[in-house]
Amino acid sequence: MSYLLPSFLPSLALASIPGILYLLFRRRRNDVDWGATYVLKLTLQSKSRQNFWKQMAILALRTLFLALLVLGFARPFLRRDERGAGPQAYPHGPGTLHRIVLFDNSQSMTALHESVTRADAARAVLRDLMLSTLAGDTFHLVLLCPEKPDDTDLPVREYSCPIPERKVQECQSGLGLVPASAELEAGLRKAKELFSGLSSTNRQLILLSDLTRKDFPSLAGYPPLGEALNSLKVQFAALFLGKASARNLALESLTFGTDLLLRGQPTHLHLTVMNYSEMPSTEGFLSLLVDGKPFMEMPCALSPNQRKTFEFPFVPEGSAHRIEARLGEDAYAPDNHLERSVDVRDRLRVLVVRRDEPAPENPFEADTEFLERALRLPERVIKEGPLKEQQFDEGTLWIRRQHGLSTGPASRSESDLAYQIGYTVSWSSLPRSQVTSTELERQDLLLFSEIDRLGEPIRRSLVSFLRRGGSLLAGLGPRVEAEAFNETFHDILPYALDRPFRDPFEKPNYERFLNIQPTDLTLPLLKEFERPVNGTPCSSSTVQGRASPFSGPPLSAVRGTPSSSTRPTCPCSSAS
Amino acid sequence: MTDGNPVASLLTGDVVERIKRLELFSRRRVEGTLTGENRSPFKGFSTDFLQHRPYSYGDNLKFLDWRVFGKTDRLFIREFEEQTNAPVNLILDISASMAFAGEGLNKHEFAVRCTGLLAYLMHVQKDDFGLFLFNNNVVEHLRPASSKRHLSRVFERLVTVQPAGETVFRECLATVEARISRRGLIAVFSDFMDRPEEIARSLGRFRMRGHDVLAFQVYDEAEKELDYIDFTRFRDLENSQVIGVDPLLIRDEYRRQFLLHQQAMKVGCLQHGVDHVLLPVSDPFDRVLGEYLQRRMSMML
Numbered sequence A: 001m002s003y004l005l006p007s008f009l010p011s012l013a014l015a016s017i018p019g020i021l022y023l024l025f026r027r028r029r030n031d032v033d034w035g036a037t038y039v040l041k042l043t044l045q046s047k048s049r050q051n052f053w054k055q056m057a058i059l060a061l062r063t064l065f066l067a068l069l070v071l072g073f074a075r076p077f078l079r080r081d082e083r084g085a086g087p088q089a090y091p092h093g094p095g096t097l098h099r100i101v102l103f104d105n106s107q108s109m110t111a112l113h114e115s116v117t118r119a120d121a122a123r124a125v126l127r128d129l130m131l132s133t134l135a136g137d138t139f140h141l142v143l144l145c146p147e148k149p150d151d152t153d154l155p156v157r158e159y160s161c162p163i164p165e166r167k168v169q170e171c172q173s174g175l176g177l178v179p180a181s182a183e184l185e186a187g188l189r190k191a192k193e194l195f196s197g198l199s200s201t202n203r204q205l206i207l208l209s210d211l212t213r214k215d216f217p218s219l220a221g222y223p224p225l226g227e228a229l230n231s232l233k234v235q236f237a238a239l240f241l242g243k244a245s246a247r248n249l250a251l252e253s254l255t256f257g258t259d260l261l262l263r264g265q266p267t268h269l270h271l272t273v274m275n276y277s278e279m280p281s282t283e284g285f286l287s288l289l290v291d292g293k294p295f296m297e298m299p300c301a302l303s304p305n306q307r308k309t310f311e312f313p314f315v316p317e318g319s320a321h322r323i324e325a326r327l328g329e330d331a332y333a334p335d336n337h338l339e340r341s342v343d344v345r346d347r348l349r350v351l352v353v354r355r356d357e358p359a360p361e362n363p364f365e366a367d368t369e370f371l372e373r374a375l376r377l378p379e380r381v382i383k384e385g386p387l388k389e390q391q392f393d394e395g396t397l398w399i400r401r402q403h404g405l406s407t408g409p410a411s412r413s414e415s416d417l418a419y420q421i422g423y424t425v426s427w428s429s430l431p432r433s434q435v436t437s438t439e440l441e442r443q444d445l446l447l448f449s450e451i452d453r454l455g456e457p458i459r460r461s462l463v464s465f466l467r468r469g470g471s472l473l474a475g476l477g478p479r480v481e482a483e484a485f486n487e488t489f490h491d492i493l494p495y496a497l498d499r500p501f502r503d504p505f506e507k508p509n510y511e512r513f514l515n516i517q518p519t520d521l522t523l524p525l526l527k528e529f530e531r532p533v534n535g536t537p538c539s540s541s542t543v544q545g546r547a548s549p550f551s552g553p554p555l556s557a558v559r560g561t562p563s564s565s566t567r568p569t570c571p572c573s574s575a576s
Numbered sequence B: 001m002t003d004g005n006p007v008a009s010l011l012t013g014d015v016v017e018r019i020k021r022l023e024l025f026s027r028r029r030v031e032g033t034l035t036g037e038n039r040s041p042f043k044g045f046s047t048d049f050l051q052h053r054p055y056s057y058g059d060n061l062k063f064l065d066w067r068v069f070g071k072t073d074r075l076f077i078r079e080f081e082e083q084t085n086a087p088v089n090l091i092l093d094i095s096a097s098m099a100f101a102g103e104g105l106n107k108h109e110f111a112v113r114c115t116g117l118l119a120y121l122m123h124v125q126k127d128d129f130g131l132f133l134f135n136n137n138v139v140e141h142l143r144p145a146s147s148k149r150h151l152s153r154v155f156e157r158l159v160t161v162q163p164a165g166e167t168v169f170r171e172c173l174a175t176v177e178a179r180i181s182r183r184g185l186i187a188v189f190s191d192f193m194d195r196p197e198e199i200a201r202s203l204g205r206f207r208m209r210g211h212d213v214l215a216f217q218v219y220d221e222a223e224k225e226l227d228y229i230d231f232t233r234f235r236d237l238e239n240s241q242v243i244g245v246d247p248l249l250i251r252d253e254y255r256r257q258f259l260l261h262q263q264a265m266k267v268g269c270l271q272h273g274v275d276h277v278l279l280p281v282s283d284p285f286d287r288v289l290g291e292y293l294q295r296r297m298s299m300m301l
Helices: A006-027 A037-074 A118-131 A165-173 A184-197 A223-231 A367-375 A394-402 A437-441 A456-467 A482-489 A523-529 B006-010 B013-019 B066-072 B107-124 B148-160 B169-179 B196-208 B221-225 B247-271 B285-300
Strands: A030-034 A097-103 A138-143 A156-160 A202-209 A234-240 A249-256 A267-275 A284-290 A293-300 A307-314 A320-326 A337-343 A347-354 A424-431 A445-449 A471-475 B035-043 B049-054 B076-084 B088-093 B129-134 B138-145 B185-190 B212-219 B232-236 B242-245 B275-280
Touching: A006 A037, A037 B232, A037 B242, A037 B247, A097 A118, A097 A184, A118 A138, A118 A165, A118 A202, A138 A184, A156 A165, A184 A202, A184 A223, A223 A234, A249 A320, A249 A337, A267 A284, A284 A307, A293 A307, A367 A424, A437 A456, A456 A471, B088 B107, B088 B169, B107 B129, B107 B148, B107 B185, B107 B212, B107 B275, B107 B285, B129 B148, B129 B169, B138 B148, B138 B169, B169 B185, B169 B196, B196 B212, B196 B247, B212 B221, B212 B247, B221 B247, B242 B247, B247 B275, B275 B285
Parallel strands: A030 B232, A097 A138, A097 A202, A202 A234, A347 A424, A347 A445, A445 A471, B088 B129, B088 B185, B185 B212, B212 B275
Antiparallel strands: A138 A156, A249 A267, A267 A307, A284 A293, A284 A320, A320 A337, B035 B076, B049 B076, B129 B138, B232 B242
């Protein structure tokens, strides 16, 4: 016999109350001087033995009543005989069982697990788990991915035990895979809620997942939940449906050096690849296709758990492109392919916002003069010498050595890099007071020249401009007041100015500005311009103007981080 | 109960006023010494004609019925019923079991009051009344008399006596029987906690001797109901024997046995021509006794 609520069983001690009371009453006896002893003796003569048994019977009945009451609260039931492989395969202690299965219904479960997919293997295990429940058990199935993208809660299915075969089949047929990441933390939280809501002798939490590191790093990542589950005495079992040694290279991201692709403007395309396997990946190639045509290939060999970003020089042409990246086949195919469509602009609209002040007598002191010179584009880029050859990094070299491959430099075709400037720059300049919201909507790039104050309507328009994808370059100078600048751009730029900086400008020297001439944007300069920061390509955080006459940096950052997600920052907004 | 006038301590003025209107006469002929309200087995001088009988030598010619002689030429003597006072013997059980008290008076105190009330009533009726106190033996015997002084002695004895000892009905009643020479009225006050058949047989012996016997059974409601909850040790007041029992288990049977005992007493008394009267301690003694006397008077009319 088992009990649904065995926590009541210790209350069986209550059944001893009648006996205790009987003894107590006998101890707490009442002494009475009695006159009618004759009648009392008559009574006892006729009923003494009968009274004794009656007394015992009443005592037994009281005890039995209390015992039955307690057992009633404990909800006893008779378990049927064990069947199938259930209790043998997933044993637990005596008493009732509350079993929760976290089922990974992410797309990664389509990967092959021996001869079947991981999802099919998980379904087979799930079937055993469902059929092995007995009367009085509780079974919950929690899917780790919401079935609809808008759902915030994980789907939970409850089954009354024992679960008939028909219900098991219905459950399995209704388990579809969804293109989303498994939310293990939410699943564990849901399991904790379900376990806390029911009292049971045995608690089992079984995770059916491929245990890819993307979905499930380790329980150590969830210490509060882990402690809570441990306090509930939950048996945890994770069924590993994949092999740690299985090859699994995944394309994690495909990004461009800039979000504003201009026709003929060279940029870089960054592809991040991760080796989720516990084994080094075999020699393979990372292929890039543009509009369905092979564009470039790179050898891709990663050590275990290594993440690497590959960069491809790319010159957009036409008006739109479909970019595809492909890896070789491995255990999990869905993450071997990434695709992205991009639009290419043929015109860059730039607005220069300058301070409200009369034009200087010397035209070189005007910002527009420099900009005009800087933005005057040539019609064609002239190739300058041979390209720098690509070298393998240490990881790739290690892989190649392991596989006996050549470790020499890889060469690329030089002809692929010849290009023509295919876009125009239309720029205009306005003083700060004349900038309107309508004007901002028409621009792609804003250049702020020593602007530290903006009216509130314009500031709001600027924010919406950046949210739409516009770019902002804020140029600082000695006339910028840090306090006003910070107040204006506190929720726009990730950096704040610390203190005013004044350049002595003792002796004007305009010779260096005369050297600024329209020039070709060569590849090394581009690489410098788009150099990845902390492994992540981000052109918006680069610093321009290395030819600055100042010995130190023009500004110092004291707060905020570029990756702060609480601010409505645009990836292209920058401080230079 | 012993302080002051013993009569006043037993009978209050109200009680005395109430019982003055009552009378207790014997239904049977009694052998009184003085003229009274009771019928006597002897012929005497009264206005109540009894019978004619043939004249025999030596009869007083004063009682010759000349009218009958004139009609029949035969001599007949007229006889008249003698009326005398009734000798009343009050027999009080002073065994220890009479000391049981529920709430209020105990059985002994109640019986003492009833005895005193009857004694006073007899005194008022100018009847002789005597007193027997017994437990396992006859402890005290005051011979019947009707004087005020005798009443005081009876009352004084009643208020001073304390219940003690065991009850032995058979021997005690036999002793009483031997000491009573004249037929009269016998009133026994006791709880009769013994075999009812034997008690009734002993009382029946009085009846066979021509006495008019009244058996007053005094009982307490607490004795009858056994309203105890805890496990109780009942100590016998007479012999200190202890009986431990759970009252809840035997209550119903005990009550049944108690009623059976009273029933057996009643039946036994009825069989032997003895009046059986139940006197619950919880009721006012003058009312209970008064009701009985009233009923008895109405039956005699």
